[in-house]
Amino acid sequence: MASIREVAAEAKVSPGTVSKVLNERGNASISRATQARVREAAERIGYHPSSIARGLAGMRMNAIGVVMAYDEESLTSDPYLGPCLDGLLSIYKQERQKVTLFLEQNWDAALQNIPFYGDGHCDGLALIIPRTTHPIVDTLRSQRPHLPFVLVGDSREGEGLTCIDLDNVSAGRMATEHLISLGHRRIAAFQGNADFCSNDQRFKGYRDALASAGLPYDPEIVYPGVYFAESGVENVRRMQKQFTGDNRSGRPSAIFCFSDSIAFGALEALRKYDIHMPTEISVIGIDDLTTTAQQRGLTTIRQSVRSIGQRAAIALLGLARGEITPGFRDLQLPELVLRSSTVALQQ
Amino acid sequence: MASIREVAAEAKVSPGTVSKVLNERGNASISRATQARVREAAERIGYHPSSIARGLAGMRMNAIGVVMAYDEESLTSDPYLGPCLDGLLSIYKQERQKVTLFLEQNWDAALQNIPFYGDGHCDGLALIIPRTTHPIVDTLRSQRPHLPFVLVGDSREGEGLTCIDLDNVSAGRMATEHLISLGHRRIAAFQGNADFCSNDQRFKGYRDALASAGLPYDPEIVYPGVYFAESGVENVRRMQKQFTGDNRSGRPSAIFCFSDSIAFGALEALRKYDIHMPTEISVIGIDDLTTTAQQRGLTTIRQSVRSIGQRAAIALLGLARGEITPGFRDLQLPELVLRSSTVALQQ
DNA sequence: CAGCTCAGGGAAAACGGTTTCCCTGAGGCG
DNA sequence: CGCCTCAGGGAAACCGTTTTCCCTGAGCTG
Numbered sequence: 001m002a003s004i005r006e007v008a009a010e011a012k013v014s015p016g017t018v019s020k021v022l023n024e025r026g027n028a029s030i031s032r033a034t035q036a037r038v039r040e041a042a043e044r045i046g047y048h049p050s051s052i053a054r055g056l057a058g059m060r061m062n063a064i065g066v067v068m069a070y071d072e073e074s075l076t077s078d079p080y081l082g083p084c085l086d087g088l089l090s091i092y093k094q095e096r097q098k099v100t101l102f103l104e105q106n107w108d109a110a111l112q113n114i115p116f117y118g119d120g121h122c123d124g125l126a127l128i129i130p131r132t133t134h135p136i137v138d139t140l141r142s143q144r145p146h147l148p149f150v151l152v153g154d155s156r157e158g159e160g161l162t163c164i165d166l167d168n169v170s171a172g173r174m175a176t177e178h179l180i181s182l183g184h185r186r187i188a189a190f191q192g193n194a195d196f197c198s199n200d201q202r203f204k205g206y207r208d209a210l211a212s213a214g215l216p217y218d219p220e221i222v223y224p225g226v227y228f229a230e231s232g233v234e235n236v237r238r239m240q241k242q243f244t245g246d247n248r249s250g251r252p253s254a255i256f257c258f259s260d261s262i263a264f265g266a267l268e269a270l271r272k273y274d275i276h277m278p279t280e281i282s283v284i285g286i287d288d289l290t291t292t293a294q295q296r297g298l299t300t301i302r303q304s305v306r307s308i309g310q311r312a313a314i315a316l317l318g319l320a321r322g323e324i325t326p327g328f329r330d331l332q333l334p335e336l337v338l339r340s341s342t343v344a345l346q347q
Numbered sequence: 348m349a350s351i352r353e354v355a356a357e358a359k360v361s362p363g364t365v366s367k368v369l370n371e372r373g374n375a376s377i378s379r380a381t382q383a384r385v386r387e388a389a390e391r392i393g394y395h396p397s398s399i400a401r402g403l404a405g406m407r408m409n410a411i412g413v414v415m416a417y418d419e420e421s422l423t424s425d426p427y428l429g430p431c432l433d434g435l436l437s438i439y440k441q442e443r444q445k446v447t448l449f450l451e452q453n454w455d456a457a458l459q460n461i462p463f464y465g466d467g468h469c470d471g472l473a474l475i476i477p478r479t480t481h482p483i484v485d486t487l488r489s490q491r492p493h494l495p496f497v498l499v500g501d502s503r504e505g506e507g508l509t510c511i512d513l514d515n516v517s518a519g520r521m522a523t524e525h526l527i528s529l530g531h532r533r534i535a536a537f538q539g540n541a542d543f544c545s546n547d548q549r550f551k552g553y554r555d556a557l558a559s560a561g562l563p564y565d566p567e568i569v570y571p572g573v574y575f576a577e578s579g580v581e582n583v584r585r586m587q588k589q590f591t592g593d594n595r596s597g598r599p600s601a602i603f604c605f606s607d608s609i610a611f612g613a614l615e616a617l618r619k620y621d622i623h624m625p626t627e628i629s630v631i632g633i634d635d636l637t638t639t640a641q642q643r644g645l646t647t648i649r650q651s652v653r654s655i656g657q658r659a660a661i662a663l664l665g666l667a668r669g670e671i672t673p674g675f676r677d678l679q680l681p682e683l684v685l686r687s688s689t690v691a692l693q694q
Numbered sequence: 695c696a697g698c699t700c701a702g703g704g705a706a707a708a709c710g711g712t713t714t715c716c717c718t719g720a721g722g723c724g
Numbered sequence: 725c726g727c728c729t730c731a732g733g734g735a736a737a738c739c740g741t742t743t744t745c746c747c748t749g750a751g752c753t754g
């Protein structure tokens with residue numbers, strides 16, 4: 001590859017001068033004529049600077065890393081990762097930043113690999129990390145030299161943590177309030193993974209909404225689970241078993257599923273048990289996995305994952321350039337998408 | 348970050364010696380005792396070599412680039428990219444290689460960016476490139492220094508081209524032969540994008556199978572299209588219009604759709620036109636998008652995209668290490684997946 | 695004991711940039 | 725005319741590795 005010295009020779013200047021011109025640094029003290037000569041020489045030779053030499057010399061690498069800890073086939077199967085990456089990439093492409101993907105099985109593996117992420121390849125890290133507590137954050141913060149990072153899809157509380165996420169508390173509250181506004185008073189909660197940050201927050205929103213409306217909180221109709229359809233199926237079964245015979249009348253008239261996947265599972269199970277939706281029971285989800293949700297008429301709270309990815313990209317860029325400071329938070333406002341799975345309570 | 352000099356100081360040897368020990372190079376001429384001292388010092392300091400300094404010094408970067416030219420949201424919407432990336436990543440993770448993603452709008456944009464890919468960041472490139480002809484391949488081959496690359500999902504002919512793909516000719520032949528074996532003699536072809544390499548090859552398989560069976564080739568029932576469901580819908584409409592009234596009897600008894608997506612569209616349209624599938628018309632696809640195909644009972648030719656990704660990863664690694672030579676081809680054997688959308692021709 | 699061999703490890707160049715500091719010469723001013 | 729200033733650009737150190745080449749000293753041989 002053509003080196004800067006060849007350009008220098010071609011333009012009859014020193015390598016240092018070439019560098020200054022091409023980086024527009026100290027261009028005040030390089031004559032217009034020389035600048036033109038250098039640029040033309042670079043063009044003629046077909047010169048492109050080596051990103052690694054540049055990195056070694058202390059410059060930015062113009063590259064960021066994206067760390068994900070999911071299963072192996074998660075890009076295929078997970079509904080979050082694809083849109084999120086699409087969002088990140090759309091920004092970085094236009095900023096001419098390189099994006100390096102680190103896909104780990106779990107966060108402990110990621111923890112082990114921090115030195116690998118921080119070996120100079122990247123200027124910063126976007127962590128797609130849904131877990132509430134994981135030491136990776138602390139390790140990253142104590143890293144020298146400090147590697148800037150943002151948390152995507154995670155809005156945990158913490159000093160100086162840069163988070164980009166859906167406003168999950170509001171989302172939980174919005175879903176619950178919607179059901180309340182339809183007259184529902186007993187609203188089941190089908191939770192997602194207990195160790196996910198979003199789960200805590202959506203639950204908080206649920207309780208807040210109940211409290212604001214003066215409705216009692218009943219732990220009997222809060223069902224732990226995971227963010228998968230199977231969990232929705234399973235919890236309908238549990239609920240059905242719980243409210244049978246004499247207890248029949250205590251059955252909730254609405255279910256707040258903490259994700260669309262859970263809701264899809266719930267819808268499927270309700271059909272199996274011949275519980276008519278929405279007349280007997282209303283169902284709301286969170287996410288808006290549009291194609292399927294539309295098809296099944298699921299009322300849901302929309303989050304735009306792609307947009308979260310984009311905002312995260314921008315935040316990390318700002319962080320790496322020192323334009324924003326750690327601790328910046330950007331929480332996306334949720335949005336209610338009305339379809340046919342929620343109706344007013346039948347008296 | 349701790350540098351090699353600090354390790355050297357700690358172990359009371361020279362930096363060169365540290366390098367030799369840690370890379371196990373010329374370890375014949377370093378005493379066991381010294382080796383142990385160096386390793387221990389490195390451990391104590393928490394030393395991790397800078398990948399970029401290493402790269403500058405002429406070593407491999409242990410990083411490869413993946414270039415894709417699709418739409419912006421392709422990771423979300425395209426059924427090929429996700430599994431393919433999952434496959435690539437699964438291999439590179441265990442080889443401790445970094446993966447840098449380049450997502451371009453189209454191949455011309457990619458062409459512009461070749462110097463960017465080749466700026467030293469990556470040791471090689473995996474091109475997920477379905478187009479038959481594109482100058483990017485030539486440009487890459489004339490690049491100095493040469494950047495090794497493999498073509499994924501593309502098995503065009505060409506001197507010294509390393510290709511990993513489904514054996515599309517066989518797949519086309521297999522689909523067609525399956526229909527022929529069921530007694531079908533007029534088999535429509537719903538093609539994918541005309542400029543995709545796979546389209547040409549699947550079509551060749553179709554014609555080969557017809558010829559081998561002594562069946563006439565009728566261009567009237569070959570329908571150009573694109574690899575989307577809409578195209579299947581559209582072509583059923585065209586076929587329906589074409590074979591109406593007197594021509595009714597000339598209507599094909601089977602459709603070979605060049606992808607599952609096309610087939611899904613076709614199934615939908617057939618239902619709309621009240622053409623009963625499979626009794627009136629059989630349908631076969633290619634891909635095996637398992638969940639949906641299973642749900643709709645689509646008979647199809649399976650390709651394991653994830654496995655293609657994995658093999659591509661391995662090939663590129665071999666190429667970058669000089670263990671295999673350009674020109675290596677690895678074509679996956681297709682596999683017939685029988686479901687309910689194809690039945691024997693009703694006499 | 696002189697000379698040779700070889701194990702063990704150090705010195706320094708090289709990779710390709712960036713950046714700091716300094717030098718040179720021209721123009722302006724007293 | 726002499727001195728000062730400043731624009732313009734060059735020299736060289738530096739970033740953190742790898743790698744080649746060479747040096748040293750110990751052990752062996754004749």
